[in-house]
Amino acid sequence: MTPPPDDLSGFSMLDLFRAEVETHASTLEQGLVDLDAAPTDVSLIEPLMRAAHSLKGAARIVGLNGVVGLAHAMEELLVKAQAGELVLPSEAIDLLLAGTDVLRRTGDLKDGETDAFFAEHKEEIDGLIAQFGLAEAGELPVAAAQPPDAAASVEPGAEPPAEPAIAAAPPAEADPVPSSRTPASAVRIDPEVFTRMLSYAGESVVEARRMAQQTDSLDDLRRAVERLDVQLSGARDRMRRDGVELPDPDPFEALRLGAQETLALIAERTALFDEASRRSADLAGRMYRQVLKSRMRPFAEGVTNFPRMVRDLARELGKKIRFDIEGRDVPVDRDILERLDAPLNHMLRNACDHGLETPDERTAQGKDPGGWLRLVARHRAGMLELQVVDDGRGVEVEALRERIVERGMISAEIARDLSEPELMEFLFLPGFSTRQAVTQISGRGVGLDVVHTMVREAGGTVRARRNAPHGLRFVLVLPITRSVIRVAILQIAGEPFAFPLTHIESLVRVANDSVRSIENRQSFELDGREIGLVPAADVLGLKDSRVAGDVLYVVIVKSGNSEYGLVIDRYLGEQSLVVRTLDPRLGDVANMSAVALDSEGNPLVIVDVQDLVRSVDTLLHEGRLRTIRATSHSQGLTRRARKRVLVVDDSLTVREVERKLLASRGYDVDVCVDGADAWNTLRAQDYDLVLSDVDMPRMDGIELVRRIRDDARLRSMPVMIVSYKESEADRLRGLEAGANAYLTKSSFHDETLVREVLDLIGEPLSGDDA
Amino acid sequence: MESERAPPDEPAADLPALDSHAPDDAAARLLDRAPPEAYLEAWTRTLRDRFGDDDGAQRFSAGVVRLGEELFAVPTETVVEVHPLAPIRSVPGRTSDVFRGLVSLRGEIHLCASLHALFGLATATDADPAAQRLLVVRNAGEGWALIVDAVLDFERFDLADLRTSQVTVAKSAVHFTDGVIQTADGPAARIDPRRLFEGLTRSLS
Numbered sequence: 001m002t003p004p005p006d007d008l009s010g011f012s013m014l015d016l017f018r019a020e021v022e023t024h025a026s027t028l029e030q031g032l033v034d035l036d037a038a039p040t041d042v043s044l045i046e047p048l049m050r051a052a053h054s055l056k057g058a059a060r061i062v063g064l065n066g067v068v069g070l071a072h073a074m075e076e077l078l079v080k081a082q083a084g085e086l087v088l089p090s091e092a093i094d095l096l097l098a099g100t101d102v103l104r105r106t107g108d109l110k111d112g113e114t115d116a117f118f119a120e121h122k123e124e125i126d127g128l129i130a131q132f133g134l135a136e137a138g139e140l141p142v143a144a145a146q147p148p149d150a151a152a153s154v155e156p157g158a159e160p161p162a163e164p165a166i167a168a169a170p171p172a173e174a175d176p177v178p179s180s181r182t183p184a185s186a187v188r189i190d191p192e193v194f195t196r197m198l199s200y201a202g203e204s205v206v207e208a209r210r211m212a213q214q215t216d217s218l219d220d221l222r223r224a225v226e227r228l229d230v231q232l233s234g235a236r237d238r239m240r241r242d243g244v245e246l247p248d249p250d251p252f253e254a255l256r257l258g259a260q261e262t263l264a265l266i267a268e269r270t271a272l273f274d275e276a277s278r279r280s281a282d283l284a285g286r287m288y289r290q291v292l293k294s295r296m297r298p299f300a301e302g303v304t305n306f307p308r309m310v311r312d313l314a315r316e317l318g319k320k321i322r323f324d325i326e327g328r329d330v331p332v333d334r335d336i337l338e339r340l341d342a343p344l345n346h347m348l349r350n351a352c353d354h355g356l357e358t359p360d361e362r363t364a365q366g367k368d369p370g371g372w373l374r375l376v377a378r379h380r381a382g383m384l385e386l387q388v389v390d391d392g393r394g395v396e397v398e399a400l401r402e403r404i405v406e407r408g409m410i411s412a413e414i415a416r417d418l419s420e421p422e423l424m425e426f427l428f429l430p431g432f433s434t435r436q437a438v439t440q441i442s443g444r445g446v447g448l449d450v451v452h453t454m455v456r457e458a459g460g461t462v463r464a465r466r467n468a469p470h471g472l473r474f475v476l477v478l479p480i481t482r483s484v485i486r487v488a489i490l491q492i493a494g495e496p497f498a499f500p501l502t503h504i505e506s507l508v509r510v511a512n513d514s515v516r517s518i519e520n521r522q523s524f525e526l527d528g529r530e531i532g533l534v535p536a537a538d539v540l541g542l543k544d545s546r547v548a549g550d551v552l553y554v555v556i557v558k559s560g561n562s563e564y565g566l567v568i569d570r571y572l573g574e575q576s577l578v579v580r581t582l583d584p585r586l587g588d589v590a591n592m593s594a595v596a597l598d599s600e601g602n603p604l605v606i607v608d609v610q611d612l613v614r615s616v617d618t619l620l621h622e623g624r625l626r627t628i629r630a631t632s633h634s635q636g637l638t639r640r641a642r643k644r645v646l647v648v649d650d651s652l653t654v655r656e657v658e659r660k661l662l663a664s665r666g667y668d669v670d671v672c673v674d675g676a677d678a679w680n681t682l683r684a685q686d687y688d689l690v691l692s693d694v695d696m697p698r699m700d701g702i703e704l705v706r707r708i709r710d711d712a713r714l715r716s717m718p719v720m721i722v723s724y725k726e727s728e729a730d731r732l733r734g735l736e737a738g739a740n741a742y743l744t745k746s747s748f749h750d751e752t753l754v755r756e757v758l759d760l761i762g763e764p765l766s767g768d769d770a
Numbered sequence: 771m772e773s774e775r776a777p778p779d780e781p782a783a784d785l786p787a788l789d790s791h792a793p794d795d796a797a798a799r800l801l802d803r804a805p806p807e808a809y810l811e812a813w814t815r816t817l818r819d820r821f822g823d824d825d826g827a828q829r830f831s832a833g834v835v836r837l838g839e840e841l842f843a844v845p846t847e848t849v850v851e852v853h854p855l856a857p858i859r860s861v862p863g864r865t866s867d868v869f870r871g872l873v874s875l876r877g878e879i880h881l882c883a884s885l886h887a888l889f890g891l892a893t894a895t896d897a898d899p900a901a902q903r904l905l906v907v908r909n910a911g912e913g914w915a916l917i918v919d920a921v922l923d924f925e926r927f928d929l930a931d932l933r934t935s936q937v938t939v940a941k942s943a944v945h946f947t948d949g950v951i952q953t954a955d956g957p958a959a960r961i962d963p964r965r966l967f968e969g970l971t972r973s974l975s
Contacts, residue, residue, distance in 0.1 A: 589862070
């Protein structure tokens with residue numbers, strides 16, 4: 001009696017049943033495979049009994065009476081076995097697995113499908129139940145030659161004891177197990193909600209960082225009060241000097257005290273703010289890492305089907321195989337886990353079919369008749385490493401060498417010099433096989449090229465090695481997660497783009513004069529190779545905005561046989577990015593693989609380097625690429641380097657006014673915020689002129705000038721002081737310290753400043769005054 | 771003595787009460803109690819009588835935005851939020867005058883378009899960058915961040931006042947609008963969300 005289709009309460013019950021089937025069917029399947037390997041271990045049966053019992057109860061509650069009987073028959077058989085009344089042969093295990101499959105299929109039924117399902121499968125189920133009866137009585141036919149089909153399915157209408165009951169099953173029914181199952185303890189989450197959580201968590205990290213930067217603005221506040229303090233004491237000193245009678249108590253003293261208190265308050269608040277922002281950054285970082293981690297699932301979750309698969313294959317092939325999985329708890333990105341299923345499936349099938357020998361063959365070689373197959377997962381050097389190891393026949397290196405030559409892949413001489421690992425690489429080439437036989441299990445040959453392709457697509461590598469003393473070892477190395485990648489951030493046409501580090505050969509700076517032009521194509525030499533230069537902006541279809549310079553910034557990219565140097569504006573840095581998929585509305589965008597947020601929280605396009613190289617190939621083929629335009633232009637400039645001026649002032653406004661004034665005249669202008677900052681800058685770089693204020697925190701302008709004059713290298717550099725202080729005494733103080741000129745800030749309004757600069761160092765371009 | 775007042779089963783962590791379902795939280799119980807019967811109906815009636823559209827007229831609500839010299843009314847139900855301008859990053863091969871690229875709003879990445887360009891309006895030279903906004907709109911699950919010169923107000927209009935588009939709307943923009951309505955700031959063309967989103971989607975190909 002199934003609930004009517006429109007019965008909503010029945011629907012939710014069916015949902016519960018589905019969850020219960022997922023849990024118990026997995027227990028049954030796993031436990032039965034283990035039991036098959038150790039049939040006398042009665043302790044393995046207990047959990048199986050409980051699982052069958054629970055399923056029976058659950059099926060009864062939701063009214064799936066069609067399978068209550070089946071679950072009951074399974075439970076009965078297991079009870080007998082547990083009581084030691086009988087030892088379950090592999091045939092009985094096959095039967096129990098077949099029963100589990102049916103239960104699992106009922107778990108997948110949608111509301112309203114149940115009636116049709118039971119009508120269709122009644123005979124199959126009844127057949128199974130009858131077989132369980134036989135098994136209980138110890139009368140199950142032992143069909144050693146071809147037992148596995150009994151496990152797969154019992155055809156409807158078959159009389160239990162009759163031989164034809166063991167008929168070939170349609171493939172669809174032979175593998176009814178859904179590929180992905182989530183344990184009940186895992187929380188399912190709407191992908192859109194997850195994306196949004198990731199967005200917000202990422203944004204809180206950015207926001208926390210922004211908050212930390214606010215400390216700087218508090219610093220500005222502190223400096224402003226410090227200046228006020230200095231001005232107050234300056235004003236009092238001047239009044240005293242000028243003989244002004246100050247009232248008692250001294251009002252300046254009270255003002256200065258106020259300023260000091262304010263400074264103390266600012267310091268205290270800054271510390272509190274620092275503490276709060278540190279905590280918030282820590283919390284945001286933790287939350288972000290947890291959200292990312294929520295994508296991780298234990299390795300075991302992706303490999304639940306394999307023990308059963310190996311067991312069934314072994315029985316079908318008449319082989320004895322012990323299959324172990326190590327590292328079940330190793331966390332793996334959900335996405336990677338899904339992508340692993342097919343390649344691992346392929347390799348395990350290969351190992352069972354071709355790698356491991358039959359007991360007779362093994363005995364003849366002096367091996368244990370039972371072979372083993374092992375799947376090992378672990379984290380290693382920040383990557384996920386998987387190994388598929390067997391102790392089968394392995395690959396004979398000399399036979400492999402011969403075969404490579406035979407197939408005309410390389411000449412005999414070259415083959416002779418190839419090392420074993422190099423020879424093994426050939427296994428992964430398309431169409432290469434060391435075995436001629438076509439089998440139902442793994443198709444033609446080993447087909448390792450498929451594995452290779454799939455692993456590559458998941459961002460990993462695969463290698464084969466001989467396993468001592470027998471067998472073969474495949475090592476797959478994959479990223480632990482595909483959601484975080486390391487990138488170089490490169491500026492192209494004024495905008496930042498991310499290039500995955502794994503796809504960049506190198507980043508180089510190329511001096512303009514080492515660029516050669518061959519047939520109107522530009523290139524340069526790198527480690528003895530001639531590398532063609534291509535403007536990245538052209539390939540991406542952006543407007544080139546590169547500024548002229550004496551060096552080109554070049555990123556070397558490679559794919560297949562093509563290697564190019566892409567000319568970029570500059571290199572901005574390296575970063576780990578959390579990858580997000582492109583908006584599906586954009587469709588497939590050429591040269592782009594994904595999108596991410598940079599540390600400022602702005603979108604960043606992640607470039608598909610392989611696609612980009614293909615685009616260059618195409619553009620070159622069609623002759624649509626321009627030469628590096630900046631080259632000829634900048635070469636003209638680089639010979640006459642611009643004069644460099646360092647502007648030092650603690651006021652942003654003054655700094656900017658001076659910078660703009662001079663930059664507009666063509667000087668190359670850098671800025672520093674105080675004397676100490678300037679001193680550090682001067683020691684690291686060369687300038688033609690320093691323009692400095694006098695009153696600045698940390699180190700004032702007078703001190704800066706003194707230091708410059710005391711330094712052997714800097715001594716002869718012109719220094720100009722620009723100050724609000726207009727008195728003759730101040731002017732003298734500056735000039736005595738060693739300044740070449742003393743200007744007041746009113747000089748901005750006319751040409752005085754610019755004229756003075758011209759007088760001191762001449763025109764911005766060195767060539768013009770020569 | 772905070773800790774003494776806290777019930778024993780409360781976590782000691784120094785967290786604000788995000789969920790005030792503690793059994794002895796009298797204030798929460800007072801506020802969470804079910805409203806008396808007919809309470810909601812009574813208040814609904816009262817509010818409708820006071821502020822409601824008792825004249826039986828059909829109304830609609832729209833956000834009034836400015837693009838250059840022209841005003842447009844965007845139906846409120848398509849508007850998700852209004853944001854300050856944020857850096858826009860180009861998508862190579864896709865970015866055009868209309869589709870400007872990607873923009874991140876609170877960590878969510880949106881497609882960004884210029885309504886100016888979509889409507890083919892003459893570029894306003896005196897656009898005040900400080901007034902410019904990103905208007906986030908959504909229709910049938912598809913979201914866009916649209917650059918507008920200013921968001922002036924959200925108003926309610928009488929449907930009967932919606933007149934057919936005349937010369938007041940630039941010819942090229944007429945295609946995206948379905949009428950003109952008088953707003954507090956002058957006549958505005960009402961945007962037809964369906965045509966707007968069609969136009970935006972077209973800009974991607």
